[in-house]
Amino acid sequence: MTIARRTEDEDMQVNNAERLSASGTREALIRRLRDCLPADCVIENSESQRPYECDALTIYRDLPLAVVLPQNVQQVEDVLRICHTLDVPVVARGAGTGLCAGAMPHPEGVLLALGKLDRILEIDPLARTARVEPGVSNLSISEAAARHGLYYAPDPSSQVACSIGGNVSENSGGVHCLKYGLTVHNILAMNILTVAGEALAIGSLGLDSPGYDLMALFTGSEGLLGIVTEVTVRLLPAPEIARVVMAGFDSIDAAGNAVGAVIAAGIIPAGLEMMDRLAVRAAEDFAHAGYPRDAAAILLCEMDGTREEVAEHVDRVVQLFRELGATSLTVSADEHQRALLWKGRKSAFPAVGRIAPDYYCMDGTIPRGQVAYVLNEIYRLSKQYGLPVANVFHAGDGNLHPLILFDASDPEQVRQAESFGADILDLSVRVGGCLTGEHGVGVEKLRKMPSQFSPHELIQFEDIKYAFDPALNLNPGKGIPILKRCQEYRALPDRHRHD
Amino acid sequence: MTERDVANNSDRSEDIIAALGEARTRHSALYITAGGSKREMVGRHCDAVELDVSAHRGIIDHQPGELVITARAGTPLTEVAAALGEHQQILPFEPPVFGGKATLGGTLACNLSGPARPWRGAIRDMVLGVQMINGRGERLNFGGRVMKNVAGYDVSRLQAGALGTLGVLTEISLKVLPRPQKTLTLRYALSAEQAVQTMNERAGEPKPLSGAFWVDGELYLRLSGAASAVDSTARQWGGEALDDDQAPWDQLREMTHPFFGGDTPLWRFSVQSSARPTAEFGAALIDWAGAQRWVRGEHPRAQLQRAALDAGGHVTLFRGGDRGGDVRPPLTPVERRLQQHLKKAFDPDAILNPGRLYSWL
Numbered sequence: 001m002t003i004a005r006r007t008e009d010e011d012m013q014v015n016n017a018e019r020l021s022a023s024g025t026r027e028a029l030i031r032r033l034r035d036c037l038p039a040d041c042v043i044e045n046s047e048s049q050r051p052y053e054c055d056a057l058t059i060y061r062d063l064p065l066a067v068v069l070p071q072n073v074q075q076v077e078d079v080l081r082i083c084h085t086l087d088v089p090v091v092a093r094g095a096g097t098g099l100c101a102g103a104m105p106h107p108e109g110v111l112l113a114l115g116k117l118d119r120i121l122e123i124d125p126l127a128r129t130a131r132v133e134p135g136v137s138n139l140s141i142s143e144a145a146a147r148h149g150l151y152y153a154p155d156p157s158s159q160v161a162c163s164i165g166g167n168v169s170e171n172s173g174g175v176h177c178l179k180y181g182l183t184v185h186n187i188l189a190m191n192i193l194t195v196a197g198e199a200l201a202i203g204s205l206g207l208d209s210p211g212y213d214l215m216a217l218f219t220g221s222e223g224l225l226g227i228v229t230e231v232t233v234r235l236l237p238a239p240e241i242a243r244v245v246m247a248g249f250d251s252i253d254a255a256g257n258a259v260g261a262v263i264a265a266g267i268i269p270a271g272l273e274m275m276d277r278l279a280v281r282a283a284e285d286f287a288h289a290g291y292p293r294d295a296a297a298i299l300l301c302e303m304d305g306t307r308e309e310v311a312e313h314v315d316r317v318v319q320l321f322r323e324l325g326a327t328s329l330t331v332s333a334d335e336h337q338r339a340l341l342w343k344g345r346k347s348a349f350p351a352v353g354r355i356a357p358d359y360y361c362m363d364g365t366i367p368r369g370q371v372a373y374v375l376n377e378i379y380r381l382s383k384q385y386g387l388p389v390a391n392v393f394h395a396g397d398g399n400l401h402p403l404i405l406f407d408a409s410d411p412e413q414v415r416q417a418e419s420f421g422a423d424i425l426d427l428s429v430r431v432g433g434c435l436t437g438e439h440g441v442g443v444e445k446l447r448k449m450p451s452q453f454s455p456h457e458l459i460q461f462e463d464i465k466y467a468f469d470p471a472l473n474l475n476p477g478k479g480i481p482i483l484k485r486c487q488e489y490r491a492l493p494d495r496h497r498h499d
Numbered sequence: 500m501t502e503r504d505v506a507n508n509s510d511r512s513e514d515i516i517a518a519l520g521e522a523r524t525r526h527s528a529l530y531i532t533a534g535g536s537k538r539e540m541v542g543r544h545c546d547a548v549e550l551d552v553s554a555h556r557g558i559i560d561h562q563p564g565e566l567v568i569t570a571r572a573g574t575p576l577t578e579v580a581a582a583l584g585e586h587q588q589i590l591p592f593e594p595p596v597f598g599g600k601a602t603l604g605g606t607l608a609c610n611l612s613g614p615a616r617p618w619r620g621a622i623r624d625m626v627l628g629v630q631m632i633n634g635r636g637e638r639l640n641f642g643g644r645v646m647k648n649v650a651g652y653d654v655s656r657l658q659a660g661a662l663g664t665l666g667v668l669t670e671i672s673l674k675v676l677p678r679p680q681k682t683l684t685l686r687y688a689l690s691a692e693q694a695v696q697t698m699n700e701r702a703g704e705p706k707p708l709s710g711a712f713w714v715d716g717e718l719y720l721r722l723s724g725a726a727s728a729v730d731s732t733a734r735q736w737g738g739e740a741l742d743d744d745q746a747p748w749d750q751l752r753e754m755t756h757p758f759f760g761g762d763t764p765l766w767r768f769s770v771q772s773s774a775r776p777t778a779e780f781g782a783a784l785i786d787w788a789g790a791q792r793w794v795r796g797e798h799p800r801a802q803l804q805r806a807a808l809d810a811g812g813h814v815t816l817f818r819g820g821d822r823g824g825d826v827r828p829p830l831t832p833v834e835r836r837l838q839q840h841l842k843k844a845f846d847p848d849a850i851l852n853p854g855r856l857y858s859w860l
Contacts, residue, residue: 124773127771128699148703173647181624184624184653185624194837200834205771205810205811205812206790207769207791208621212660213610213657216653216656217652220649220652221653237702239705263564264564266587266680305728308725308731309727311727312725365645367565397647398565399646433645434645435650436648436650438647439649441649452650453651456638457641460633463845467837467841480652
């Protein structure tokens, strides 16, 4: 399916380019972009565009009319005004670490790469905030804040590379969001440019703003409503101490019960992660973290806070895990051991990548109590499709990341992997969960949106989109489906159609 | 929940949909009410036919192990708190219950949160999903009952502070938290300026702070969490330790503290927590570690707004004064246009609470 689609896209791109070329729009676009950007900041030729053809979900690729790399906010505004005038789509891109093809270029559009806007503008240690440009990497905010004893809490696995602008667009989470929340809980204010290039300041340095909460609406909106040019994030005091408890269990059910038991005991761990046997073995071979290779699943439960609180909670969690049949237990004795125990978890994706040519990472979120049931169903599907699956995920949040192993060079396996993935998403929705916990919809899950939302709900999303972007030029064809029935009363640009 | 509460619980969403249909046919607007506790505060006066949704109430689901509760919007907060209390859980955002009249829906619509807000988040931060009926009379579900959900726009959180102008809220799912093991309050005699500095410094330490407010020359810091952590922090920080019944947190949350008494206009500043306090508008009450500040009296609006902008935030006429005029600060033309478009996307016929948020919305 994916491979066939790729060919169609290529054909489409040629046709579109020809059409635009015939009307002179493409030339006009490039000429105007070159007027306001330095020569090396406009990339036209397809070879140089290759690094931008996809995000980290590499099965979806395309090339734009042009890649632009603005160096300041004025240039971003210029690009938006030009595209608005010429009615050209704009796709924003941060570091390209996204996992839903949200940053895949549009063949008739401009790819707006914001990586050069990478300055930390200000850190206010007393107010505990940092004002940063969108291309700043997630981790570098915490690094810059560290000398004040502060850090930025959301920590997606890609935090070394991923940008804060991308985090905002996807409402990124991470290992620690069970206790510290998602991006939406950790940002205060943003500067936005509308699709027409108008400046809009949303949020405030206080904790709320006077009209509709546009911070809530923009966070996780996948670049469909506006372009983020500056973000003010909240910083938290770095905890005095963090310790991690690793426990092995001889069944998925026992591990699943233990997750619920921690929460029921009134403890909110900083992180509560689960890995199943295939993931544990791959990670152990890769990182030598000391994981029990014979366990059906392991839990990593991190407690942070004051020394007294952490000591108390570690004791209770160890006791709980023991009562619930843990077959092995390790408590980090120092920072070195804590880092090692996390190293296995953090390298689990690449480790799994070593045992199969390709993997497909899913992202459904389910009620915590359903973790064991859903994992057992996923194993059943794995047998049915004949594709192995490894699970590495945020158990405390019920946010699953099944990794389906397949070989992308075999079209049949690609089809099977996509179908298996779709079944997992249906399963998540059926048990009361959702299609995506933190990766976003992008191109990947667009077709699955009707399984979670009714037609009225989808039309409501569409009406929100029109409120900000009436010509549908911001990241068209992603995030929310534009329904056929709406096309009856709206002249919908071709570019936004999808079946 | 008492037996009477259970008997009262019912699903009246079909009645609400019917009322909306009728209003659209007649081209008449509706003013959504339930407990009526915030009628004279937060928003502007709204001149429209009342739609009383208080009968649409009842807890639908509480899964203590999931830290999630789902209830109909007309459910009194006291009923929600009682159900959570049976499992040693709390509403993290500590909302005012206003004598038991406040409902879950009204609290979300007004985005009202208590002293713990800077640390545990607002109701806006805890909402996981809503069911609502938009201005077209369509029943819509957004978000869900799970901790993370990024499918589609975050319409649930958008309802926080929208004052019912985008839809009638019918069901709300919230994240809840375990009740802290121990709570303790410390009191210090300080000037406003010293207090703001201290609040911000303390909030920058990795300690179990859960409240910080100043009034009448006294700073109150509240610690909540594991008993061992609370006790050791109290020893390190010093100050006068207060028993729970001496600590004014309930008065602060319920606005029954003498500062809030009387009819003089009450202004709410939402500003950068570290902003230097000003005596320009008389004595203030400073909450949320400096991020929420209250002043009383008749003051020129432009002067208040300038002070709020200087402090990185905004000011609203929270209660009293002229509630026929706008009670919130003016927006830029771009902001105003987008807010109007958003309103239209949910309520194209302007049926729901017209003018409650802004005179032009």
